[in-house]
Structure formats: C-alpha cells, structure tokens
Amino acid sequence: xxxxxxxxxxFVVLIVSLFSFSLCAACSAGSGSSAIDENxxxxxxxAAEQAVDGKVLSTGANGEEAASADVAELTxxxxxxxxxxxxxxxxxxxxxxxxxxxxxxxxxxSTFADLGVEIVSITDADFSPDKQTSDIETVLAQDPDIIxxxxxxxxxxxxxxxxxxxxxxTLVFMDQPANGLEAGKxxxxxxxxxxxxxxxxxxxxxxxxxxxxxxxxxxxxxxxFFVTAQRFEGFKKTIEExxxxxxxxxEKGVSDSDLVSQSQSQADxxxxxxxxxxxxxxxxxxxxxxxxxxxxAAGRSDLKVATIDLGESVGVAMAQNQLIIGTSAQRPYxxxxxxxxxxxxxxxxxxxxxxxxxxxxxxxxxxxLQQGWNEVYHSDIPASIQKVxxx
Numbered sequence: 195x196x197x198x199x200x201x202x203x204x205f206v207v208l209i210v211s212l213f214s215f216s217l218c219a220a221c222s223a224g225s226g227s228s229a230i231d232e233n234x235x236x237x238x239x240x241a242a243e244q245a246v247d248g249k250v251l252s253t254g255a256n257g258e259e260a261a262s263a264d265v266a267e268l269t270x271x272x273x274x275x276x277x278x279x280x281x282x283x284x285x286x287x288x289x290x291x292x293x294x295x296x297x298x299x300x301x302x303x304s305t306f307a308d309l310g311v312e313i314v315s316i317t318d319a320d321f322s323p324d325k326q327t328s329d330i331e332t333v334l335a336q337d338p339d340i341i342x343x344x345x346x347x348x349x350x351x352x353x354x355x356x357x358x359x360x361x362x363x364t365l366v367f368m369d370q371p372a373n374g375l376e377a378g379k380x381x382x383x384x385x386x387x388x389x390x391x392x393x394x395x396x397x398x399x400x401x402x403x404x405x406x407x408x409x410x411x412x413x414x415x416x417x418x419f420f421v422t423a424q425r426f427e428g429f430k431k432t433i434e435e436x437x438x439x440x441x442x443x444x445e446k447g448v449s450d451s452d453l454v455s456q457s458q459s460q461a462d463x464x465x466x467x468x469x470x471x472x473x474x475x476x477x478x479x480x481x482x483x484x485x486x487x488x489x490x491a492a493g494r495s496d497l498k499v500a501t502i503d504l505g506e507s508v509g510v511a512m513a514q515n516q517l518i519i520g521t522s523a524q525r526p527y528x529x530x531x532x533x534x535x536x537x538x539x540x541x542x543x544x545x546x547x548x549x550x551x552x553x554x555x556x557x558x559x560x561x562x563l564q565q566g567w568n569e570v571y572h573s574d575i576p577a578s579i580q581k582v583x584x585x
Contacts, residue, residue, distance in 0.1 A: 208306045217519035219491040221413040230403065230498070230515040235559040237501075237583040238402040238520055242557035243393040246354065246522075250390035252429070254384055255370050255420045256377075259547035263385075263528065266535035272543055277310035279542035280349045280515035283534075284333040286326065286343035289451075290318040292480055297571050298368070301530025302342065309538045314338055321451050330354040334361055340537045344368035347418050349528075351486035356380065365535050377549030380539040384550050387492045387524035389421050391555040392502045393428025393524035395438070398538030399557060400444040400473045400500035408472035411464045413457055415477045416447025422477045425502055428473055443468055446482050457484025458491075465492045479505035479521065487516050504558055504570050506578060512560045513582035520559035528553055 206209045215456055250260040259365075268276070283306060286418075287295060299316065303480050305403045306313055313334050319326035333341060333356065345351045350369060355372040358365050359380035367384040375381055400410060412429065415422035432442055444464045450456040457476065465471060474497060476482035482501035495516055506522040511518035531552060540544040558566035560574060564583065565573040575583075 209221045213263040216479075223245065230560070231563070232521055233516075234403055235519070235561045238249060238399045239559040239561045241398040241402045242520065242522065245398045245432075246388070246391045246395050246555045246557065248389070248554050250388045250552045250554050252386065252388045252424055254386075255392075256549070258377075258548070258550035260386075260388070260550055261554035262536065263532045263551055263553050265547055266532045266539070268535055272539065273309060276391040276538045276542040279310075279338040279339075280444040281538060281541055282314045282337070283311050283342065283537065284315040284317070284338040286315075286317050286319075286329055286333060286335065286341055288319050288326065288344050288346040289321045292479075292503075294503050294524065294572070295473075297526035298530040301527040301573075302534050303530075305531045305534035306538070309534065311340070311477070311534070311538055315569060315570040319346050320543055321346050321449075322516075323347040324435075325545040326351050327354040330358060330519040332570060334358065335361070337364060339541045340364045340366070342366045342368065342533050342537055345370060345372045348373045348420060349418050352498045364537055366540070368529065368533060377548065382548040383536055385529055385536060386421070386550065387526075387529060388552050388555045389502075390428040394432045394502045394523065395427040395555050395557045396425075396475060396502055396520075397429045397432035399474055399522065399559065400498060401433060401440055401518040403436045403498040403500070404440070404472040406437055409441050409443045409468060409470055410473040410475065411444040411446075411468065411471060413443060413446055413448050413477060413481050415458055415481075416449040425477050443471070443527075448484075453480045454484045454487070457481035459484075459486035459488045461485040465489065465494055465497070467580070473519075474501070479503040479508045482518065482521075483507050486511060489517055493535035504506055504556075504566060506576050509563060509567065509576070509579045510582060512563055513579050515560060520557060523558050523566060523570045525553045525556060525570055527570065 269299045319330035323346045354370045365381040369386045414426040446460040448456050477486050498519045499517050501521045508518045
C-alpha cells in the first residue's frame with residue numbers, strides 16, 4: 195500500500211498546483227460559479243451541527259445503544275497494574291496509507307506506550323478478506339495478549355476471528371464486529387465512530403450547499419461493511435425525508451482496491467450522463483478524491499461534493515473553496531486511544547465493557563477547518579492546507 199499512499203500525496207500536490215487551471219476550466223465550460231462562498235459554508239455547517247448536536251445517532255451492528263468513550267477511563271492504580279502485566283498487542287487493519295489509518299495508529303501507539311503495552315505487529319490487508327485471514331493466522335503465531343482489528347468483510351473473515359476468540363486473546367473491534375461473534379464472550383467491545391450520524395451530517399452539508407433543491411448523485415461502498423452501509427443509509431434517508439426538492443439521480447458502488455481510480459470512473463459516467471447535476475456524495479475521503487478528479491476533468495468545479503473523513507486532499511479542496519463543501523469527520527485518534535484503553539483494561543484487569551462504544555460525528559467545512567483538523571488529529575493542520583488558507 196506504500197504506492198497508494200504516495201499516489202494520494204501526489205494527488206494533494208496536484209490539487210494545489212492545478213487550482214488556477216480548474217477555475218478557468220469551469221468558466222470555459224459554462225458551468226457557473228466555481229467557488230463555494232463563505233456564507234454557504236457557514237449555513238451548511240450550522241445545519242449539520244444542529245442535526246447531530248454532539249449526540250451519537252448510530253447503533254451497533256446488533257442494535258446496541260452506544261456507550262460514551264468515557265467508559266474506557268483508567269485510574270492511576272489500574273494503569274500501574276496494566277504496566278506490570280507487560281502485555282503484547284497486534285493491530286490488524288483492513289487497509290492502510292490514508293489519514294484515518296495514520297491517526298488510528300498514532301492514538302493506539304501513544305496510549306499503548308503510556309500503558310507499557312508492546313505492539314508486536316501491524317498488518318494491512320489491502321481490503322482483501324483472504325489476506326486478512328492470513329494476517330490473523332500470522333499474528334496469532336506471535337502470541338499476543340491483545341488483537342485490535344477491523345474486518346475487511348464481516349462474513350468472509352468470521353472464521354478467522356472465531357479462532358482469535360478460541361485462542362483466549364483479548365479481541366477489540368474497530369467500527370464493526372465479524373459476523374457470528376458474541377460481545378462479552380468472543381470479543382470485548384466495538385469502538386466506533388458515529389457512522390450513521392456522519393451520513394446524516396454529510397447529507398445536510400450537501401443539501402444546504404445546493405440551496406436544498408436539484409439533482410445529486412452518490413457513490414456507495416459495495417461491500418459487506420456495516421460501517422459504510424450505515425453512512426449511506428444515514429445520508430440517503432436524510433435526503434429523502436428532509437429535502438423533498440432534491441433528487442438522487444444516480445447511485446454507483448465502489449469496492450476496488452484502487453478506490454480513487456474506480457471512483458473517478460464511476461463519477462465520470464454520472465457527470466457525463468447528468469449535465470445538470472449539482473452535487474455528489476462519497477462514502478469517505480478516498481473515493482471523494484476520485485470524484486474531485488472526475489469533476490475537474492469535466493470542467494465541473496462548480497459541483498458540490500460532501501463526504502466523510504477529513505483527509506488532507508479534501509482539506510486542501512475546502513481551503514480553496516473548491517468542490518468539497520464539507521465532510522463529517524470521524525475522530526480516529528481518540529478512537530485509537532479508546533480502543534487501547536479498553537483492550538488493556540480487559541486483558542490485564544478483566545474489566546467488562548459495553549458491547550458498543552461510539553464517538554460523535556464532527557461536521558467540518560472551511561468555516562471550522564483549522565479547529566476541526568486539530569480536534570480530529572490532535573496535531574497542527576498540514577502545511578499544504580495552511581498554505582492555501584494563508585493565501
């Protein structure tokens with residue numbers, strides 16, 4: 195996946211360098227104003243914030259009500275007992291190389307370091323259930339006390355995770371469990387973003403950016419992936435119930451390992467078939483990169499795009515007032531912190547936790563971009579975004 199990470203970094207550079215060209219292309223195509231004005235950004239943000247209002251709207255994969263991340267807090271005495279246990283942990287990911295992954299790993303590494311937990315392996319399945327199954331077998335051979343993982347496919351990887359449960363390793367899931375496993379028995383808990391809430395917030399962002407009327411389209415994640423299914427459900431239901439003058443004219447699935455290219459191809463087709471399209475939704479920031487590429491190639495810099503996750507490329511576009519009206523961000527760093535504390539508490543202290551723990555959505559537009567980045571990543575905004583904001 196290193197090549198994919200490098201490709202995304204190159205894409206960010208191209209967004210900045212081709213900004214002026216995109217403006218001209220949009221004008222020559224006669225597609226209307228290409229910039230997202232400040233007032234539109236504020237209105238969209240206010241609508242999204244009011245919709246989620248700091249609450250978690252999602253339920254777990256088995257209908258569980260969400261518990262607050264506060265349940266993961268540890269006392270000084272508990273922290274010392276965890277340190278004394280000298281635990282080992284493995285992190286088994288679905289894929290890597292994006293900002294969400296980097297923030298998750300940063301939160302996990304920082305917290306495990308504070309708790310004296312050694313990370314013995316970090317794996318990347320490149321969205322392949324077969325590879326993730328192999329990764330789990332390899333990791334189990336390293337005899338970890340803890341595995342924290344997100345399934346590539348909840349059904350196809352189920353047997354592999356059952357082996358983890360049978361081995362006695364403490365298992366904590368990110369975002370969604372594998373099918374057929376029981377909370378409190380086979381795994382400790384699922385720690386998640388508010389994916390349904392993110393879908394709801396992103397719908398309000400898009401709807402208010404196009405004046406609450408017109409034609410839009412959506413890309414969805416065509417996989418057995420509860421997380422992204424919740425996002426799409428939240429988005430679509432919100433548009434249909436709250437914005438009767440908005441029509442979703444096309445829905446196309448994406449699932450390829452090269453999500454940017456596949457998303458660009460799908461978005462190309464939608465844009466070409468719908469010249470009066472006003473907006474498009476993508477299930478997270480990586481497919482949104484493909485939508486942006488398609489819009490720029492078609493001279494449609496006036497198209498409004500909403501998504502989920504605050505990646506660097508969508509941050510640059512927001513800073514430019516171009517294409518991305520906003521995103522509803524997860525809190526991956528804080529999610530990693532919470533996963534690490536719950537896993538360590540369960541492994542060393544035998545603590546019991548709620549089956550589903552979730553962190554609220556964070557709507558972001560240019561209006562709160564700098565603050566939003568700091569809140570999501572616990573770090574300064576990247577220079578590529580700051581440079582555009584300062585211009």
